[in-house]
Amino acid sequence: MEYRLELRNVSKSFGEVRALENINFQLGQNEIVGLLGDNGAGKSTLIKIITGYYQPTTGEIYFNDRKVDRLSVPKARELGVETVYQERALAEMQTLWRNIFLGRELCNSMGFLDIQRMRDETHRLMTQSMGFTSHAISPDSRVGKYSGGEKQGVAIVRALFFDAEIIVLDEPTMGLSLKESAKLVNFVRSIKQAGKSAIFIDHNIFHVYNVADRVVVIDRGRVAGEFLTKNIGVSELMEKMVRVAETGNLD
């Protein structure tokens, strides 16, 4: 079977610290994979390898069964990876349209910006996709004054605007209200319906369990285990998570 994305024996060290050790990870076509693990388990490092922000110390990365060397952020994007980062990756003093097109501004071959088109697109996304109706929010308003949910909306819409095949969500419900979190979970479901794949990281095990086809448990830089959500109950999964955190073993 062809995987959308596969990591083979990926390790990552920061100096003396081994953040990831021999990770084998697969993401199928139209599959939602939940990534679970305690703080510092290596989830964010794994994500940043997939998005090209970090280069693995050793190991190989495959997209659609084709090996990709020297994955960078722009290259990962070309391959259809879009990310909603835990830290949201917004530039808060800048306007909304600059944030939507952060890092891939629409411009001509000489590099001159097509500002009108970016503002038009931003306006369309705001009204159609983000559901922003507040008068305080326009393509020219500064992102810094938005609420947590609005900021997250910007980060998500930004990931969707460009042709994403794999959507990575790193702790997307952090700092969101209950209602906003529920909306987000629905959004992850819509990724599945649209035929895309996603990697979903959340500290809230219920969020992950509810939308993921499969969960992968990471502990101390290793894959401790993986389960299909249809084969395991949420309480059993929770017990295993606690056991892993305490002992390093699932059983």
Next chain:
Amino acid sequence: MNSQTNETAPEVSQHYKVAFSLRRLVRTNSAQLGILGVFVSLWIIFIASAPNTFLSPQIYSAFMSSIPFFAIMAIPLTIVVVAKEMDLSFPSIMAMGMVAFSFTYDGTAFIGNTTIRVFLAIIAALLAGSIIGWINGIIIVKFGIPSLVVTIGTQFFWRGAVLVLTSGTNFPIEYIKDTIFYPILVGKIGGYFPMQMVWLVVITIIGWVMLNRHRFGAHIYLIGDNINSAELMGVNTGRTRIQAFMLVGLISAFAGVLYSFYVAYFWPSLGSGYLLNTLASVFLGGTSVFGGIGTILGTFLGAFIIGAIEAATVAIGLTGFWTQLIYGFIIVLSVIMHTYLRKRGE
């Protein structure tokens, strides 16, 4: 949130337009309007206190010949400061560019044609400036050392290099007056309008376009605002910052050429009086030292305020001792104003 938004940038038929609103115009341009207000108020004060001086065209001709020498450097420096970096080495780059100039001129004696030699010498100066800017950028980006610290170091280093290479001597460069470059760079149009002012306007427009209408400038704002976000979203923050430092180097060397042509003389201390004037122009113009905010127009006006104060204090009848006191007063007041306007604008 729906999933119908996945096509890359589909054409939109309807343009997003907002009705003209004076209030919004004021709010979004508060920094530039603020400094424009300071500029106009000071001007009115100058005219009222010394009408003979400030109503005569000579004073403006004098401003336009002296201010561009540091104002043109303030333009790329604004870009560097918007990117949350700092460059203190540009005065030394001015001088080092001219060392490259005179070495190239002396080394091409076999050519015989002065115009060609001066042309090559100007190219060498600009090249030297760009290379020094590139070295600044490389040290800052590759070693991750704060640019303030790096450029304090390189500022000494290149000034030292100038002194060593010229043995600390000054010399005339009268020969440049025989070339076409003299009128092009520092001539006077109609005997009144200085060419260096034309260069300042050209560099200001190019700087504005780069910062506001080009991907380079968009990335500069993003880097200054939040470098981690910029990196996560795939902006090449290292390359962009190195380019910004190269711009400062290039334009500083050009400023060195302009000034040396103007006086037809080279001093190894060239540029050392311009450090604080140039920095003050940038901050007076509303560029934030915290990065992410700043305008070229603000810097342009800031430079003229800085440049006019010295002449004004004397014309008003105060002794030259007052100049720095008034500088300090206006700079501090303007920075307070910018901070206040920024908070209100949020």
